[in-house]
Amino acid sequence: MQKILFVTSEVYPLIKTGGLADVAASLPRALLKLGQDVKILLPAYASVLEKASECGIKEVSRFEIDGLSVSIKQTRLPGTRVTVWLVDIPEFFGREGNPYCGPDGNDWYDNHKRFYAFSRVAESIALNHANLDWQPTVVHCNDWQTGLIPALLSLQPNHPATVFTIHNLAYRGLFSYQAFSELNLPAGFWHHERLEFYGQMSFIKGGLGFADFITTVSPTYAQEIQRPEFGCGLDGLIRYRNDSVAGILNGIDTDEWNPGTDSHLTCNYNRRTLGNKTKNKLALQEELGLTVSADIPLLGFVGRLVDQKGVDLILAQMNQLLNQDCQLVVLGSGFPYYEQALKNIAEQHPSKVAVTLGYNESFAHRIEASSDIFLMPSIFEPCGLNQMYSLRYGTLPIVHAVGGLRDTVFEQAPDKLSEHSNGFVFHAASADELFAAIQRAISVFKQPALWRQLQINAMTKDFSWDNSAKEYLAIYDKIILQ
Ligand code: ADP
Ligand code: GLC
Numbered sequence: 001m002q003k004i005l006f007v008t009s010e011v012y013p014l015i016k017t018g019g020l021a022d023v024a025a026s027l028p029r030a031l032l033k034l035g036q037d038v039k040i041l042l043p044a045y046a047s048v049l050e051k052a053s054e055c056g057i058k059e060v061s062r063f064e065i066d067g068l069s070v071s072i073k074q075t076r077l078p079g080t081r082v083t084v085w086l087v088d089i090p091e092f093f094g095r096e097g098n099p100y101c102g103p104d105g106n107d108w109y110d111n112h113k114r115f116y117a118f119s120r121v122a123e124s125i126a127l128n129h130a131n132l133d134w135q136p137t138v139v140h141c142n143d144w145q146t147g148l149i150p151a152l153l154s155l156q157p158n159h160p161a162t163v164f165t166i167h168n169l170a171y172r173g174l175f176s177y178q179a180f181s182e183l184n185l186p187a188g189f190w191h192h193e194r195l196e197f198y199g200q201m202s203f204i205k206g207g208l209g210f211a212d213f214i215t216t217v218s219p220t221y222a223q224e225i226q227r228p229e230f231g232c233g234l235d236g237l238i239r240y241r242n243d244s245v246a247g248i249l250n251g252i253d254t255d256e257w258n259p260g261t262d263s264h265l266t267c268n269y270n271r272r273t274l275g276n277k278t279k280n281k282l283a284l285q286e287e288l289g290l291t292v293s294a295d296i297p298l299l300g301f302v303g304r305l306v307d308q309k310g311v312d313l314i315l316a317q318m319n320q321l322l323n324q325d326c327q328l329v330v331l332g333s334g335f336p337y338y339e340q341a342l343k344n345i346a347e348q349h350p351s352k353v354a355v356t357l358g359y360n361e362s363f364a365h366r367i368e369a370s371s372d373i374f375l376m377p378s379i380f381e382p383c384g385l386n387q388m389y390s391l392r393y394g395t396l397p398i399v400h401a402v403g404g405l406r407d408t409v410f411e412q413a414p415d416k417l418s419e420h421s422n423g424f425v426f427h428a429a430s431a432d433e434l435f436a437a438i439q440r441a442i443s444v445f446k447q448p449a450l451w452r453q454l455q456i457n458a459m460t461k462d463f464s465w466d467n468s469a470k471e472y473l474a475i476y477d478k479i480i481l482q
Contacts, residue, residue, distance in 0.1 A: 001035055001036055001037060002036050002037070002137050002138055002473070002476045002477070002480070003036075003037045003134065003135065003136045003137045003138070004028075004031060004036055004037065004038045004039070004136060004137070004138045004139075004140055004476065005039055005041055005122065005125060005126060005136035005138070005139045005140065005160075006024065006027070006028050006031075006038055006039065006040045006041065006140045006142075007040075007041045007122045007139060007140065007141050007142065007146045007149060008020065008021075008024040008040060008041070008042060008142045008143075008145075008146070009042070009043060009099055009100075009115070009118075009142075009143065009145035009146070010024060010042070010099060011024040011025050011040055011042055011077065011084070012024070012025040013025070013051070013078055013079075014042065014048045014051050014052060014077070014078070014084070015042070015045055015047060015048050015051075015099060016361075017098065017099065017100070018304060019167065019250070019383065019384070019385045020142060020143060020167045020168075022252070022253065022385055023142075023167070023217070023250050023385075024040065024042075024142065025077060025080075025253065026251060026252065026253040026256075026465055027250075027251070027465060027468075027469060027472065028040055028077075028082050029077070029080050029082055029253075029465075030251065030464075030465035030466065030468075030469035031469055031472065031473065032080075032081060032082055033469075034469055034470065034473060036473065038082060038083075039082075039083045039084070039085055039134070039136075040077065040082060040083070040084045040085070041084075041085050041087065041121075041122055041125065042084055042085070042086055042087070043086070043087050043089075043092070043093045043099070043114070043118050044071075044073060044086035044087055044088035044089075044093050044094075045093050045094075045095070045099055046093070046094050046095060046096055047096070048086060049073070049086065049088070051078075052073070052075040052084070052086065054078070055075050055076050055078050056075060056076070057073050057074070057075045057086070058073065058074055058075075059071050059072070059073050059074075060072050060073070060074045060085070060132060061130050061131040061132050062131075063124070063130060063131060065117065065120045065121060065124065066117070066120065066184055068089055068091075068117060069089075070087065070088070070089055070117075070121055071088040071089075072085050072086065072087060072088070072121075072125075072130065072132065073085070073086040073088050074086075085125070085132075087117075087118055087121045087122075089117055089118075089121075092110070092113065092114040092117055092118075093114065095108075111175075112175045112179040112180075112182065112183060112201075112203075113182065113183065115144075115145045115146075115148070115173070115203065116148060116183045116184075116185075118145065118146075119146060119147075119148040119149045119152060120152065122139065122141075122146065122149045123149060123152045123153055123156075126139045126149070126153055126159060126160050127153075127156060127159065135160065136160050137160055137161065137476070137480055138160055138161045138162070138163060138476045138479070138480065139153065139160050139161070139162050139163070140162075140163045140165065140472075140476075141162065141163065141164045141165070141207055141211065142164075142165045142167060143165070143166070143167050143168065143171065143204070144171050144172055144173030144202075144203040144204040144207070145173065145203070146164075146207065147164070147173055147202075147203035147204045147205065147206035147207035147208075148185075148195075148203055148206045149162065149206070149207075150162040150164055150206055150207050150209075150210035150211040150212075151185075151189065151194070151195065151206035151207075151209070151210045152206075153210070154210045155186070161212045161213075161476070161479040161480050161482075162210070162211040162212050162213075163211060163212065163213045163214075163215060163472075163475060163476065163479070164207030164208065164211035164213070164214050164215070165214075165215045165216065165217065166204070166207075166208075166214065166215070166216040166217070166221075166225065166382065167216075167217055167382055167383075168308075168382050169204070169216075169225050169230070169231070169232045169234060169382070170232055170308065170380070171204070172197070172202045172203070172204045172205075172232060172233075172234070173202055173203025173204050174197065174200045174201070174202055174203075175200060175201045175203075176200060176201070177190070177199070177200070177201070179201060180195070180201040193209070194206075194209060195209075197233070197234075198233065202234075204234070205234070205237070208234060208237050208238060208241065209237060209241075211244075212244065212479040212482065213244045213245075213246070213475050213478075213479050214238070214241055214244055214245045214246075215245070215246050215247070215248050215472070215475065216245070216246075216247050216248075216382060217247070217248065217249070217250045217382045217383035217404060218247050218248075218249050218250070218382060218383045218403050218404030218406075218407045218408075219247035219248075219249065219407055220247065220402070220403050220404065220406045220407050221247055221380075221381075221382045221383065221402075221403040221404060222245055222246060222247025223247070224380070224402065224403060225238050226238050226239045226242065226245075230380055246471070246475065248468050248471045248472060249383065249404060249407055249408070249468055250383040250385065250388075250404065250468065251463055251464050251465030251466070251467075251468045251469070252385060252388045252389060252392070252463045252464070252465075253465075254392070254463065254464045257365075257368075257388075257389045257392055257393075258392070259277070259369055259392065259393045259394070262365055262369065264361075264362040264363075264365035264366055264369075265280055265365065265366060265369045266279055266280045266283040266284075266366070266369075266370075267279035267280055267283075269369075269394075270459070271394065271455070271456050271459040271460065274394060274452065274455060277369065277370075277393075277394055278294050280366065280369040280370040281294065281298055281370040281371070281372070282294060283370070284298075284329065284366060284367070284370035285298070285327070285370075288329060288354035289350055289351070289354065290327050290329070290350075290351055290352065290354055291327070291351045291352070296325055296326060296327055297325075297326045297327070297372045297373060297441070297442050297445045298326070298327045298328075298329060298370065298371045298372050298373070299326060299327065299328045299329070299371060299372070299373045299374075299375055299398075299438070300328075300329050300330075300367040300368065300370070300371030300373070300374050300375065300390075300395065301314065301328070301329070301330045301331070301332065301367075301374070301375045301376075302330075302331045302332060302364045302367050302368070302386055303332050303376075303386060304332060304333070304334045305332040305333060305334030305335055305338040305339055305342070306334045306335055306338075307335075307379065308378055308379055308380060308381070309332075309334075309376075309377075309378050309379075310376075310377035310378050310379050310400060310429065310434075311332075311334075311335075311338045311342075312338075313377045313379075313400075313429065313430070313431045313434045314375060314377060314434070315338070315341055315342070315345075316431035317431040317432070317434055317435040317438075318345060320435050321435065321438065322345075322349060322352060322353075324438070324439075324442060325442075326352075326438075326442060327352050327353065327354075328352065328353045328354070329353075329354045329355075329356075329367055329370075329371065330342055330346075330353075330354070330355045330356065331356045331358075331360060331363055331364055331367055332357070333357055333358050333359055339357050342355045342357075343355050343357065368386070368389050368390055368393045368395055369393050369395070371390075371395045372395060372396070372445055373395065373396055373397075373398060373424075373438070373441050373442075373445070374386065374387065374390035374395045374396070374397045374398070375397075375398050375434075375438075376390075376397055376398065376399045376400070376405060377398070377399070377400045377426075377429070377434045378399070378400055378402060378403070378405060379400070379402070379429050380402050380403055381399075381400075381402050381403040381404055381405045382403050382404060383403060383404030384399075384403065384404045384405050384408070387399055387404075387405055387408055387409055387423070388408055388463045390458075391408070391409070391422055391423070391458040391459065391461060391463070392458070392459060392463060393459075394455040394456075394458055394459050395458075396422065396423045396424065396441065396451075396454055396455065396458060397409050397422075397423040397424070398423065398424040398425075398426070398434070398437045398438060398441055399423060399424070399425055399426075400425075400426055400427075400429055400434075401425050401426065401427050405425075406425075408461075408463075409422060409423040409424075409425055410422055410423065410425065411423060411424050411425040411440075414444065414447075414450060417450070417453065417454075419457050419460070420457070421453075421454055421457055422454055422457045422458040422461065423454070423458065424437045424438075424440055424441045425437070
């Protein structure tokens with residue numbers, strides 16, 4: 001049995017800004033199911049302390065790091081048996097709002113200090129210096145916020161093994177030399193083979209350079225990030241570490257995302273009662289003021305409105321799309337420019353386009369269930385969870401063939417359909433290719449028997465964590481023996 005300290009800056013339902021939170025909730029659960037001892041380590045953001053208090057919370061340790069008073073509070077991940085340790089440092093985490101940025105949308109001015117302190121606490125626990133009487137065999141770190149942990153542990157004799165998972169290489173955790181000098185890191189870390197990155201400090205380099213093993217969240221992304229187009233300047237380092245890099249496809253929480261039991265839906269359904277899926281669509285059209293009709297294909301989009309998600313491709317082909325007999329429903333938040341552009345289109349075409357800005361978990365479930373087609377034209381996508389949610393809900397995705405989208409969505413010509421066909425795939429990040437894929441999807445939508453076959457293919461695929469959690473376990477076992 002491994003003892004795993006799973007370190008993350010977000011975990012659903014305590015705090016979520018994106019897919020990392022979903023993974024940080026469901027992978028530890030799957031590892032627990034495999035008989036492993038897993039503890040999640042998370043910053044005690046103000047909103048997290050509030051939510052966790054509903055499940056019971058108690059202080060289990062108190063100590064000092066670099067003159068800072070740290071309290072570790074223990075709770076459980078709501079609805080599970082997974083223990084969560086909250087790192088309570090009020091001056092860094094006791095703020096309202098987003099974990100990474102202030103109310104003005106800019107990164108918190110002291111993010112380097114906040115995640116350095118979090119990493120130092122993780123280091124203490126990893127070395128069993130935190131009065132918790134528990135020492136992990138593996139420290140599993142996720143994304144730049146935890147990148148310093150493998151670097152710090154590399155300085156310690158007999159430290160536990162470390163795994164670093166890249167959920168998104170585009171966020172490299174970059175800070176100035178001034179910021180570096182404000183942290184209590186060895187001067188030797190300011191070196192291009194350590195944390196220095198073209199004149200800045202990169203937190204993610206700590207994970208990439210020092211972890212015993214690097215994983216990322218799909219096999220295709222594991223290859224892509226070794227090339228300059230997707231490598232964000234770190235492809236050379238990842239190529240250098242090639243022997244210790246693996247791509248493991250994320251699973252999804254099949255209880256949380258189950259159209260048969262999802263309490264957010266107007267009407268539950270499964271692949272034998274697909275007729276009931278339409279009731280969700282009609283209810284959503286009505287609620288949003290769209291023309292109510294089962295026959296008009298409804299396209300859905302849920303996600304962060306940022307360049308990564310290909311929002312500009314959607315906008316660039318909008319006029320052509322508006323000439324089709326179809327509807328679009330969008331839920332998201334992000335760059336003001338994208339928010340405004342989408343809002344304007346919805347105002348001009350209220351019976352065809354509905355745009356909701358903001359974050360709404362329940363509405364995301366209803367869009368997944370109500371749409372016929374789900375748009376995911378991401379420019380790059382390490383894994384992507386929404387397309388897997390869509391597949392499970394019989395909502396056929398249109399995806400750009402990158403990263404995890406390429407590994408989960410497959411299109412074959414209608415006359416060559418096999419059980420692998422489950423959506424629509426385009427191969428160049430262009431608005432014309434996206435529009436052509438939308439046209440193919442609408443044409444198949446008009447052939448109900450074929451559409452039904454693709455829906456069944458989509459809903460039959462197993463996206464549970466069972467296999468992927470075993471792959472992580474195999475990596476833990478392997479590095480511990482090294
Ligand atoms: P990423 O992590 O890059 O944002 P993923 O597809 O892996 O992309 O995960 C996104 C997660 O965040 C999904 O669970 C999705 O439903 C959710 N999500 C994104 N934006 C919103 C929103 N505005 N409201 C509700 N859920 C959202
Ligand atoms: C990141 C990626 C997304 C991935 C998620 C969970 O946010 O952008 O593709 O699904 O992490 O691993």
